[in-house]
């Protein structure tokens with residue numbers, strides 16, 4: 001396989017809380033390859049957003065801190081570079097779009113101004129040229145009559161439009177990595193479909209790597225080529241999407257796929273109960289030394305509760321951290 | 331069948347795996363919201379400082395008078411003696427009255443005016459605001475017009491008129507201050523009631539046949555309390571300052587010693603004998619400061635957004 | 640097979656007046672629900688799906704008599720709910736209860752879990768006073784909570800557990816109809832499955848009838864027996880779950896089905912998927928004609944002039960579109 005564009009190695013993020021130190025990300029390895037869409041899935045609180053924030057080096061310090069690891073973009077470790085250099089990377093080489101577009105847009109400036117501002121900040125040039133580019137970007141993300149729309153304020157736009165503006169802003173400086181943190185959870189499915197189409201399209205055109213964070217396996221299947229499944233701040237399984245969907249190895253992945261009623265074109269009369277993953281994600285401050293999923297896992301053995309499972313390779317580019325796999329052999 | 335079995339089994343396994351997993355969570359987080367608020371309050375140094383200060387002031391004005399029995403209206407020493415004078419540690423005013431005695435005996439009137447004016451403001455404001463916020467529509471329109479009317483009145487002037495119409499006394503001054511300062515409480519109560527009224531648990535209350543009275547008093551009010559308590563502490567501070575202002579203008583009961591009265595009656599001597607005005611001023615400042623520190627602390631302690639993370 | 644109808648809604652309209660500036664300005668109305676008809680059979684689950692703002696919640700609240708009804712009839716059993724007032728309405732509320740979407744705002748944070756579940760019994764005279772304590776404990780067990788958790792406050796529970804409390808509260812008055820307004824949308828996928836399984840178990844045990852609202856087609860397909868698709872305050876298509884999903888007739892239903900990201904490659908790679916442009920129009924004083932016309936790929940002049948009526952194409956499957964033929968050929972297949 002090609003050289004990774006961005007490589008996270010052994011990342012660990014800690015937070016000081018009332019109940020002690022919470023290790024919200026531990027031993028995380030993720031590689032991004034040029035030209036791909038990578039999905040990250042997992043339940044709420046499993047560290048998806050924190051992973052994105054770590055890449056942007058935007059983890060709130062304090063109470064948080066990146067305790068360990070490296071994040072290399074083209075060989076340069078982003079965790080070591082100066083804050084000034086990082087400002088040049090953010091919004092330029094790596095940019096991010098968030099779940100709620102309303103809170104990430106400034107309500108008192110027109111959307112055109114905001115995009116132009118981003119361009120001026122990173123690339124300089126004349127105001128006029130920046131505005132022109134902003135209008136072009138709005139056009140590129142499918143906003144009708146962009147010259148007029150550029151003068152509008154965020155509150156005058158629908159949720160879907162605002163998310164398009166966010167995408168336009170994120171892409172304004174031709175980033176090489178675009179992180180989309182649940183970009184469609186606040187939107188209707190029909191609008192979500194538009195945004196997904198747009199992202200796929202732009203990915204093909206610009207060649208940017210997209211990291212899509214979501215909790216919807218359907219969205220992953222639709223969008224991504226590879227997927228990372230996270231649980232309690234740890235990567236439990238990763239691999240090609242089709243492989244993971246048809247042949248999941250980790251009990252949590254199996255549960256995640258089985259617990260959602262998937263829409264079928266040909267529903268049958270009979271409806272089997274949904275897979276039940278009992279209980280909830282444990283508080284991050286009280287994870288034992290064993291597998292974090294053990295308390296909810298129907299297959300857990302004594303070993304699982306005592307020792308953190310190691311990663312095993314189970315197929316081409318398919319890795320799992322689970323003692324079951326170790327026991328059976330790959 | 332097979333599936334159910336599996337999840338049953340899974341359940342029992344989980345219990346076996348970590349018997350205390352769920353209970354542990356419960357026990358750790360078991361805490362009454364009020365107790366949690368108290369703990370948060372106790373962690374706030376400024377608020378605790380304010381509380382200690384207020385307790386000190388209360389002791390000074392409620393307990394110390396029994397031990398320091400000098401009459402604040404007696405002429406004890408040469409007029410305008412500076413602080414440190416024998417018999418009058420804080421000095422004397424232009425008539426030779428003991429300033430320490432004034433501080434000790436005048437505090438209770440100041441605090442009484444502050445507290446009762448604030449109480450009155452809260453009662454009026456809460457009634458108006460809750461009805462306006464809960465019922466909305468024309469009730470809201472009418473009540474809010476009235477509130478606006480009181481808001482645009484020049485408050486000091488209006489209070490002066492009330493006090494001048496009746497005889498100045500602790501009660502009339504408290505009444506006048508209460509009447510002019512309830513609007514802030516009303517606006518806050520209205521917005522809280524508006525906000526809470528639209529929450530799902532109010533719909534739930536209605537769908538289980540709760541009466542409007544029950545919803546207003548037993549469901550919304552307890553939930554609207556935290557910001558209102560804060561507002562009340564601010565109103566106390568405001569009322570004390572207002573009382574000082576009225577006294578400064580000579581609009582207070584001349585037969586009752588209060589800190590405001592001390593400042594008001596000595597205002598002409600500010601240049602020659604700073605202590606006659608500054609010392610009661612400092613006590614007013616400390617009282618208002620302590621009350622607003624406590625208010626701030628209560629706000630932080632009861633604001634769920636500031637808790638935890 | 641004869642099915643007893645528990646709830647029937649006829650031509651229900653709920654219009655909210657908009658605040659107008661000045662007295663002379665003509666009043667505008669939000670046509671949140673604009674004339675819908677449906678019937679729910681006893682013991683069944685009836686689903687409503689649709690875009691945000693299409694009037695799903697408003698329908699639910701109208702059934703619960705929590706919003707003013709502009710016109711129409713709602714009949715629960717043999718009682719005209721829309722005509723009840725005062726004491727009668729209070730008594731009727733026992734028979735219908737609601738579960739809300741947001742597990743955080745639907746429980747009073749100052750009341751202990753046990754009291755939340757007990758309150759409906761006290762207010763609506765359910766059972767003997769002496770029995771109520773046991774009833775509450777039993778309900779806690781039924782919804783998968785431990786009876787000793789009654790002493791806790793809502794914020795001491797997780798989202799899923801709070802939703803279980805909401806379910807227990809809804810069941811406390813032993814209702815016939817339970818309205819579920821997006822009961823799992825705010826929950827994590829794994830917790831969603833727990834609640835869906837719970838709702839199905841309770842239905843089997845207690846013979847409950849659900850009016851189930853969701854925007855998640857997968858969930859609706861799984862849990863509902865009959866489904867109505869709403870768009871801009873109207874029902875555009877209604878059918879039983881097999882027929883509706885196998886042979887969707889209305890272009891909007893088809894677009895909705897095409898838009899759901901799917902793990903099923905067969906569904907994903909269907910060539911005839913359609914994509915909608917733009918956003919739904921505003922429900923404030925909607926124009927005449929088909930509400931979907933502005934986004935519909937098949938709309939023609941007729942669509943913007945005349946509103947299509949809901950007509951039955953085959954047993955248990957009806958649609959409101961001018962260009963679905965009487966023998967059930969939807970417009971998209973002709974092209």
Ligand SMILES: Nc1ncnc2c1ncn2[C@@H]1O[C@H](COP(=O)(O)OP(=O)(O)OP(=O)(O)O)[C@@H](O)[C@H]1O
Nearest residue numbers: 015017024043044045046047048049050051284639
């Ligand atoms: N300021 C903070 N202090 C302590 N813990 C925090 C803080 N911010 C986040 N966390 C914890 O970090 C963990 C990971 O959070 P993160 O936001 O990455 O989750 P997520 O996977 O994005 O979830 P979601 O799907 O809800 O967005 C959570 O358990 C959260 O409680």
Ligand SMILES: Nc1ncnc2c1ncn2[C@@H]1O[C@H](COP(=O)(O)OP(=O)(O)OP(=O)(O)O)[C@@H](O)[C@H]1O
Nearest residue numbers: 655669671690691692693694695696697698854922
């Ligand atoms: N009290 C109200 N006053 C005015 N307009 C209202 C009111 N309640 C709802 N609406 C409007 O009525 C329309 C229908 O709203 P409703 O909440 O029923 O939609 P919904 O289908 O439940 O949407 P969602 O999926 O977002 O929950 C919306 O346009 C909404 O803005």
Ligand code: SF4
Nearest residue numbers: 929932935942960961
């Ligand atoms: S009536 Fe016309 S606009 Fe409406 S759905 Fe049918 S074809 Fe489309």
Ligand SMILES: [Mg+2]
Nearest residue numbers: 048049050181
């Ligand atoms: Mg997140």
Ligand SMILES: [Mg+2]
Nearest residue numbers: 695696697820
């Ligand atoms: Mg709704």
